[in-house]
Amino acid sequence: MGFAEIAERFKSYAPHVDAALLEKAYQFSEKAHTNQNRASGEHYFVHCEAVANTLVEFKLDLPTIAAGLLHDVLEDTPIKAEALEQEFGKEITQLVQGVTKIDALQFSSQDQAQAENWRKMLLATAQDIRVILIKLADRLHNMKTLNFLDRNHQVRIAQETVSLYAPLAHRLGMFELKSELEDLAFQYLNPEEYQELNRKIQVRQAGRETALESFKGALEEHLKSSGISYRLLSRTKSLYSIYEKMKRQDKPFEEIQDALGVRIIADTVANCYALLGIVHAAFKPVAGSFTDYISIPKMNLYQSLHTTVVAASGDITEVQIRTEEMHRTSEYGIAAHWKYKSGEKDKEKEDPHLEEKLNWLRQWIEWLQDLKSPREFLESLKTDLELNQVFVFTPQGDVKALPAGATPIDFAYAVHTDIGHTCVGAKVNNKMVKLDYVLKSGDVCEILTKKASTPKKDWLLVVKTARARSKIRHHLREKGLAA
Numbered sequence: 001m002g003f004a005e006i007a008e009r010f011k012s013y014a015p016h017v018d019a020a021l022l023e024k025a026y027q028f029s030e031k032a033h034t035n036q037n038r039a040s041g042e043h044y045f046v047h048c049e050a051v052a053n054t055l056v057e058f059k060l061d062l063p064t065i066a067a068g069l070l071h072d073v074l075e076d077t078p079i080k081a082e083a084l085e086q087e088f089g090k091e092i093t094q095l096v097q098g099v100t101k102i103d104a105l106q107f108s109s110q111d112q113a114q115a116e117n118w119r120k121m122l123l124a125t126a127q128d129i130r131v132i133l134i135k136l137a138d139r140l141h142n143m144k145t146l147n148f149l150d151r152n153h154q155v156r157i158a159q160e161t162v163s164l165y166a167p168l169a170h171r172l173g174m175f176e177l178k179s180e181l182e183d184l185a186f187q188y189l190n191p192e193e194y195q196e197l198n199r200k201i202q203v204r205q206a207g208r209e210t211a212l213e214s215f216k217g218a219l220e221e222h223l224k225s226s227g228i229s230y231r232l233l234s235r236t237k238s239l240y241s242i243y244e245k246m247k248r249q250d251k252p253f254e255e256i257q258d259a260l261g262v263r264i265i266a267d268t269v270a271n272c273y274a275l276l277g278i279v280h281a282a283f284k285p286v287a288g289s290f291t292d293y294i295s296i297p298k299m300n301l302y303q304s305l306h307t308t309v310v311a312a313s314g315d316i317t318e319v320q321i322r323t324e325e326m327h328r329t330s331e332y333g334i335a336a337h338w339k340y341k342s343g344e345k346d347k348e349k350e351d352p353h354l355e356e357k358l359n360w361l362r363q364w365i366e367w368l369q370d371l372k373s374p375r376e377f378l379e380s381l382k383t384d385l386e387l388n389q390v391f392v393f394t395p396q397g398d399v400k401a402l403p404a405g406a407t408p409i410d411f412a413y414a415v416h417t418d419i420g421h422t423c424v425g426a427k428v429n430n431k432m433v434k435l436d437y438v439l440k441s442g443d444v445c446e447i448l449t450k451k452a453s454t455p456k457k458d459w460l461l462v463v464k465t466a467r468a469r470s471k472i473r474h475h476l477r478e479k480g481l482a483a
C-alpha cells in the first residue's frame, strides 16, 4: 500500500484530475493519527488507507476519497473542523463532519435507538450520499478487523451491520458489498452455523465443479459460433444468502436448491437479447424462469436478463446476461452512477439519467421527515427494503416503484398526498378495479378523485407502503379518528 497505489488507481479513472489534494490529505491524516493504534496493534492510519482504497474501488470523486482518508481525524484527533476547512475547503470538511456526526450517535438499546440514528443519518446526508458511501467503506474495514475486539463488541457491531448497513448497501444496489458485510457478520453472530455451512458448501462445490465446467464448455461452443463478443463468468452465492434461504424455507442445507450459475457479459443491450436466444436454443429453459430486468429495471438500478436452463447433465443452471455497464452497476450500485465532478473535460461522461436514478432515494428520504416515532420509521425501513418491487406507470408515463403487493391507494400516495387523500377509485389499464387490487409491473394506473373525499380507516388494511400508511394515519389522527 501507500499513497502511490491510491494515486495510480485514482488516475486510472480520473486522468485529468490533479491529485495533489489527495496526497495532502494522505499526509495530513497519517500525521494526525501518529502514535495511535488499532485494536489489531496496527498503526491507526492503516484503517484510513483501507477506507480510501475501497472508495477508489467504487471509482468515487476526489473529495470523497480525501474525506475517506480524513474520516476519523475530527473524532479521534485534536484537529478541529476550522483547521480542516482551512486546509481542504468546505466540501471535504462537510463530508468528514457528516461521518463524524454518524459516529457520535449512541446505540444504547436495540431497534428504537438504531432507527433513530439511522433516521438522523439519512436526513443529515440527504444532500450528500457520499457520506453514506464513506460510512459503508468504514464499516467494511471494521468488519474485516472485528476479530481483534471482544465478544460483546463483535456481536453488537455484527448485528448492526446485518440489520442496518447491509440492507442499506442493498438498497443502494451495492450487492457485492452487501454480501461481503453479511458473510462477515454471519461469522460472529452464528459462528458454529457459519463453520458448518462453510464446510458443507465446500464439499458440495467440489462435486459440482465438474458439472459447471462441462456446462460452461458446451455453452461456450454455442456462444462462440455466434460471433458476438462476450465474457463468461462463474457466479458464487454468499454463505449468508444460503443460510437465510434455509431459515426462510425451514429446510436443512441438503434440501436447499442451490443452482449452478453463470454470467454472460455482452457489449450491447441488443447482444444481450441475441445471446439469450442462443442460450434458449441450446438448452431447455425452465418454464416461467425468465425475467427481463433490462426492460424493467429493479428499483435499486439493477439490470440483467435472468433465465434458468437445464444442462446436459440434468443440473438446473441459472444464467444472467448483462452489459459491462450493468455489471458494474450490479457490483457498485449507486456508486457506479456517481456524477464525477472533474471539470469540463469529463463532462460528456456524466450520466444524463443520474437525476432520475437518484430520485427514488430522495423521495424515500423526503417522506422520512413526516414520520413521528423511530419505531414507525424502523417498520417502514423494513417494508421498503424488501427485495421485490413493481413498476407502475401514471397515464402520463411517469414510473413509480412500489413494493410487491402494493395497491392503487399506495400508488395514489406515491403520486401526491392530496391524490391519496381524495382517492375514490382507480382504473388499471383503462378498466375499473377495486382499491385493494394488487398492482403488477407495467400496469398503467389512473386514480379517480373527489374533492370532498377523505381517507378511510380500512385503507390501512390494504396499503403496503410505509408512505401511504403514515399519511393515512396522520390524517386520521388530525381528524381525531384513532388509527
Ligand code: MN
Residues within 6 Å of the ligand: 047, 071, 072, 138
Ligand atoms: Mn473509521
